[in-house]
Amino acid sequence: MNHMFRKLSVTVTQQASALNQSLCRAAPSIQHPAWCCAPGNERQYKGTPTHGIGRWKYLLPKQAPKKKKDRNQTKQILSATDTAYGTLNVKVSGYDMTVVEHYSQYIHNLCNRLGIHVAESYALPTKSTEVMLVQDQGNKTYVDAVLKTHQRVVQLSSLNASLCPVFVDVLLKNQPEGVQLSVKEHTEADFQARFKARPELEGLLAQISQ
Numbered sequence: 790m791n792h793m794f795r796k797l798s799v800t801v802t803q804q805a806s807a808l809n810q811s812l813c814r815a816a817p818s819i820q821h822p823a824w825c826c827a828p829g830n831e832r833q834y835k836g837t838p839t840h841g842i843g844r845w846k847y848l849l850p851k852q853a854p855k856k857k858k859d860r861n862q863t864k865q866i867l868s869a870t871d872t873a874y875g876t877l878n879v880k881v882s883g884y885d886m887t888v889v890e891h892y893s894q895y896i897h898n899l900c901n902r903l904g905i906h907v908a909e910s911y912a913l914p915t916k917s918t919e920v921m922l923v924q925d926q927g928n929k930t931y932v933d934a935v936l937k938t939h940q941r942v943v944q945l946s947s948l949n950a951s952l953c954p955v956f957v958d959v960l961l962k963n964q965p966e967g968v969q970l971s972v973k974e975h976t977e978a979d980f981q982a983r984f985k986a987r988p989e990l991e992g993l994l995a996q997i998s999q
Contacts, residue, residue: 864908866975867946874950876908876975879943879960883968886939892968893941896960903956906946913940914985944975 867875879896883889893910900907916938921930948956957972964970 864980866977869974872950874948874953874974875946877945877948878973878975878979879945880940880971880973881943881968882938882940882971884936884938885967886937888965888968889939889941892965893943895963896943899956899959900943900945903952905948905952905956907943908946909942909944911942911944911983913942913983915939942979 869875881889881893881896883892897907897910899905918936918938919932920934920936922933923930960970
């Protein structure tokens with residue numbers, strides 16, 4: 790009985806292996822594309838046209854070109870009210886650029902702590918002053934030294950009138966030596982002072998206009 794079962798199991802396994810071999814032979818062979826079999830780094834599809842594949846900018850709606858803003862355009866000057874000042878300029882000037890810069894940063898940080906709105910913070914053109922000396926014998930003069938004055942402006946807007954005395958008192962108590970401090974209302978002349986004068990260019994423009 791066991792001998793019969795062994796023969797039956799052997800015949801079943803032989804038939805199964807024969808069936809698998811016949812299915813494998815009947816299955817179509819998968820052929821890889823030619824570019825997969827290219828040797829090395831050669832790409833046979835490199836010269837084929839793409840016909841705009843991957844382009845998407847033409848799908849976006851066309852927008853009008855942006856107009857360039859005029860940098861020399863003056864900003865609106867706030868007027869003073871009963872409880873607050875308008876636009877104020879806190880001007881710091883001195884001969885030592887490092888001290889002037891640090892003091893202007895201190896003013897800016899103090900405004901942030903006190904909740905004072907800083908509209909703008911900028912530097913004015915450096916002014917050079919020549920110190921002339923007269924010789925002991927004769928009337929000729931010569932340049933002894935050149936002093937450069939550095940200026941920084943912290944522009945405030947809508948400063949509370951009750952907070953202004955305390956703010957100015959703190960600035961005066963922490964004012965370093967050799968630094969001048971001034972607080973005044975902002976005008977259009979102060980805005981034009983930010984730009985360096987170019988007399989040669991202005992003369993040429995005047996000749997063209999004539």
